[in-house]
Amino acid sequence: MKTITLINGDGIGPEISEAVVKIIDKAGLEINWDIQTAGADVAEAEGSPLPDRVINSIKKNKIALKAPVTTPIGKGFRSVNVQLRKDLELYANLRPCKNFEGIKTPFQNVDLVVVRENTEDLYAGIERMVDKDTAESIKIITRKASERIADFAFKYAVNNNRNEVCAVSKANIMKFSDGLFLECCRKISEKYPNIQYKEILVDNLCMQLVQKPEKFDVLVLPNLYGDIVSDLTAGLTGGLGLARGANIGENCAVFEPVHGSAPDIKGQNKANPSALLLSAVEMLKYIGEKDYADKIELALLKTLKESKILTADLGGFASTSDFTNEIIKNL
Numbered sequence: 001m002k003t004i005t006l007i008n009g010d011g012i013g014p015e016i017s018e019a020v021v022k023i024i025d026k027a028g029l030e031i032n033w034d035i036q037t038a039g040a041d042v043a044e045a046e047g048s049p050l051p052d053r054v055i056n057s058i059k060k061n062k063i064a065l066k067a068p069v070t071t072p073i074g075k076g077f078r079s080v081n082v083q084l085r086k087d088l089e090l091y092a093n094l095r096p097c098k099n100f101e102g103i104k105t106p107f108q109n110v111d112l113v114v115v116r117e118n119t120e121d122l123y124a125g126i127e128r129m130v131d132k133d134t135a136e137s138i139k140i141i142t143r144k145a146s147e148r149i150a151d152f153a154f155k156y157a158v159n160n161n162r163n164e165v166c167a168v169s170k171a172n173i174m175k176f177s178d179g180l181f182l183e184c185c186r187k188i189s190e191k192y193p194n195i196q197y198k199e200i201l202v203d204n205l206c207m208q209l210v211q212k213p214e215k216f217d218v219l220v221l222p223n224l225y226g227d228i229v230s231d232l233t234a235g236l237t238g239g240l241g242l243a244r245g246a247n248i249g250e251n252c253a254v255f256e257p258v259h260g261s262a263p264d265i266k267g268q269n270k271a272n273p274s275a276l277l278l279s280a281v282e283m284l285k286y287i288g289e290k291d292y293a294d295k296i297e298l299a300l301l302k303t304l305k306e307s308k309i310l311t312a313d314l315g316g317f318a319s320t321s322d323f324t325n326e327i328i329k330n331l
């Protein structure tokens with residue numbers, strides 16, 4: 001039986017994790033979940049929000065499913081999510097985005113993938129107060145990380161029958177940092193003559209994404225733009241409740257939804273477990289359990305298409321538990 005680390009997170013994390021574990025179990029796949037807690041409560045009890053045992057568990061099992069973990073805003077500990085990606089060198093953040101039948105949005109035929117660099121940029125956490133009225137954050141872009149993420153994006157395009165990779169930057173303003181990112185993407189693009197290569201400025205991209213999102217295929221972005229743009233693309237196809245994600249490195253992979261811990265609906269049995277479930281589907285494909293992945297994804301797609309039992313974020317009235325049971329019924 002496969003052992004997989006499960007970080008069940010906080011906020012809505014435990015509710016959606018319980019739902020996903022139940023669905024996988026009912027689909028007939030036995031997994032030995034190595035449950036690891038992280039976050040604010042753990043910081044209080046163990047002195048760190050991300051103790052070594054969590055990192056060691058993922059290093060040992062190679063694969064983790066992760067529910068969201070709250071990060072204090074403007075103060076307190078550094079993001080567990082950012083730290084985890086850094087410690088495990090999970091350099092590629094993959095966020096596919098496609099329309100779902102039954103989920104009405106202003107756009108049709110959206111089928112794009114956000115490939116976000118996951119280890120540097122303004123997320124390097126190099127910040128200080130220069131004096132009491134001036135703050136400074138340093139944006140780090142390296143050749144190594146930029147070439148690595150560009151190569152990942154092109155390989156992904158080749159392996160997934162995609163036609164185009166578009167590099168996103170603000171290199172007109174940040175000529176050195178974003179300029180280096182673009183230079184690396186251009187260089188890597190030469191290795192992949194069968195994939196079209198394009199470049200776009202991030203502000204223009206945002207405007208075009210909310211007018212003609214069907215024009216885009218694979219987008220490769222530095223960390224911060226990738227974070228923001230992937231929430232935008234999640235909104236194009238039904239919102240955060242449906243947006244899957246994966247953090248991939250050379251040695252390990254952590255699958256997690258795009259959304260956060262949604263403290264506004266915590267503990268109310270209202271959260272949509274689909275984004276975590278779809279992240280788990282990607283995880284199952286990654287570990288070679290394609291049949292179970294397809295079975296679970298089809299049950300979810302059927303539930304969405306029928307649109308009888310949907311959670312509130314999708315315009316319905318169902319609780320997390322009712323929605324989960326409907327997916328199980330559709331397995």
Ligand code: NAI
Nearest residue numbers: 068069070071081240241259260261262264265271272313
């Ligand atoms: P959020 O994604 O938690 O919530 C934004 C809005 O979307 C809220 O109205 C929420 O109710 C709704 N929402 C999100 N997921 C949902 C779901 N599955 N079902 C139904 N509604 C859902 O973003 P927010 O409020 O900015 O962040 C809350 C906390 O989460 C912060 O501490 C943030 O740092 C953390 N966070 C953690 C992430 C992670 O663990 N990877 C990623 C993003 C944020």
